[in-house]
Amino acid sequence: MTTSNGTGTAEREAAKIWAALDGFRIEVPSWGFANTGTRFGKFIQGGAATTTEEKFADAAQVNALTGASPTIALHVLWDLPGGKADVPAIKALEKKYGVKSGGINPNLFQNSEYKFGSIANPSAEIREIALQHVLDSVEIGKALGSKDVSLWIADGSNYPGTQSIRRRIEWMQEVLGKAHAALGPDQRMLVEYKPFEPAFYHTDIADWGMALELARSAGPQAKVLVDTGHHYQGTNIEQIVAWLLQLGQLGGFHFNDRKYADDDLTLGSIDPYQLFRIFHEIASATPEERKDIAFMIDQSHNLKGKMEAMVQSVVTAQELYAKASLIDQEKLAELQDACRLIEAEECFRTAFWQDVRPVVREWRAARALPVDPLKALADSGYVEKVTRERGSRNTSSVSSYA
Ligand code: LRH
Ligand code: MN
Ligand code: MN
Numbered sequence: 001m002t003t004s005n006g007t008g009t010a011e012r013e014a015a016k017i018w019a020a021l022d023g024f025r026i027e028v029p030s031w032g033f034a035n036t037g038t039r040f041g042k043f044i045q046g047g048a049a050t051t052t053e054e055k056f057a058d059a060a061q062v063n064a065l066t067g068a069s070p071t072i073a074l075h076v077l078w079d080l081p082g083g084k085a086d087v088p089a090i091k092a093l094e095k096k097y098g099v100k101s102g103g104i105n106p107n108l109f110q111n112s113e114y115k116f117g118s119i120a121n122p123s124a125e126i127r128e129i130a131l132q133h134v135l136d137s138v139e140i141g142k143a144l145g146s147k148d149v150s151l152w153i154a155d156g157s158n159y160p161g162t163q164s165i166r167r168r169i170e171w172m173q174e175v176l177g178k179a180h181a182a183l184g185p186d187q188r189m190l191v192e193y194k195p196f197e198p199a200f201y202h203t204d205i206a207d208w209g210m211a212l213e214l215a216r217s218a219g220p221q222a223k224v225l226v227d228t229g230h231h232y233q234g235t236n237i238e239q240i241v242a243w244l245l246q247l248g249q250l251g252g253f254h255f256n257d258r259k260y261a262d263d264d265l266t267l268g269s270i271d272p273y274q275l276f277r278i279f280h281e282i283a284s285a286t287p288e289e290r291k292d293i294a295f296m297i298d299q300s301h302n303l304k305g306k307m308e309a310m311v312q313s314v315v316t317a318q319e320l321y322a323k324a325s326l327i328d329q330e331k332l333a334e335l336q337d338a339c340r341l342i343e344a345e346e347c348f349r350t351a352f353w354q355d356v357r358p359v360v361r362e363w364r365a366a367r368a369l370p371v372d373p374l375k376a377l378a379d380s381g382y383v384e385k386v387t388r389e390r391g392s393r394n395t396s397s398v399s400s401y402a
Helices: 007-022 052-066 083-097 124-144 165-181 208-218 237-246 272-283 306-325 329-337 341-353 357-366 373-380 382-393
Strands: 071-075 100-105 148-152 188-192 222-227 250-255 294-297
Touching (some): 007 306, 052 373, 052 382, 083 100, 083 124, 100 294, 148 165, 148 250, 188 208, 188 250, 237 250, 237 272, 272 306, 306 341, 306 357, 329 341
Parallel strands (some): 188 222, 250 294
16 A cells, blocks of 8 residues: 555555454344345345345355355344254354354344333233243353344333333343343343334333443343444444443444434445444454454345345445554544644544555455455356345245245
8 A cells, every 4th residue: 555654654554454354353144134124115135035044145155255254143033933943953054154153133022922012011921921032042142152142122112101111120120130140151141222113202221321231230241232323313322332342341233324213224334434433442442342342234225235235334344444443543642632633633534534445455365355345246146146046935025944
């Protein structure tokens, strides 16, 4: 890479980028390959995955193209509808496709019994069903050797006065405490938050403060999961990330982008600077602080091709992570301490504006990866092939294990 700063600097920067890329992994979601859409409709794609095997095949393809996504997040009801009984089949898929199971996502929002909530439901019987599902998910995670059980609780209410917000806190604490007690020594429980949708008056875990408090009350292996799409407009997400790092409570991310609400757009498509700012907080943390942070993608591609969108997302994440690695942390700290505002800001944003793509291409070539993953995907004919093979089954969004 040639820069106006001279060759020495360019080499140092290239070395930083290579080191960042060598250490960067981002998990892909099984549901990002399936025919998901918006609540108003789905535009069925002939090549979308309908079986768990097809999701593994797609994830393996993304990993082969990018070298950065060796794990796939699984949603229990969608990918293991038989629960623990499906574990041997999943292990066989891991072996066949060279992709490991990542985060295990219990599904506490789909079944009709959860109409008034799952772990915060006023009915002790329903809370017990929800707890059992989380415990089953913990066992699935243990059997697959996967680290994280990711909990997104869709519970809430639509009208003021219709539910006791406080009693529901107690119920959630009770269930999460029991679930935490079942975790193996290497497992974690990640608590995700979201301000609204599907509940439109109050959501039981609406923000990072509530998620943090519930994680803390559950136990030391519970951490907070930050889904970038789950914030109000204008929220300073990198500040939340900084706080969670400071407190040792950042478990991981669900990355996606948004313009209005939980839009689930491909990451970096609307505001790449935001993701850069988040990655800066990670880059400025100590290796110990950042070693267990799970980077996951959580997106739904209704219009873009599933495979193309996923490859584009991983590539964008790699590029933005590489950019953040270029910030001279020592120099920035000095400038911050001296309140040299313009210089500090320029030190920060110069890294953002650097075109890292030539070095990223060199890194890909050196790691025997395609230099242009999106083009390689197009040239491979993979999408056309799976469209031919899967097309006839893709008449509905049913996603089942086969
Ligand atoms: C909820 C959410 C959560 C679910 C996923 C499908 O909006 O972000 O993480 O598990 O979408
Ligand atoms: Mn999410
Ligand atoms: Mn979401």
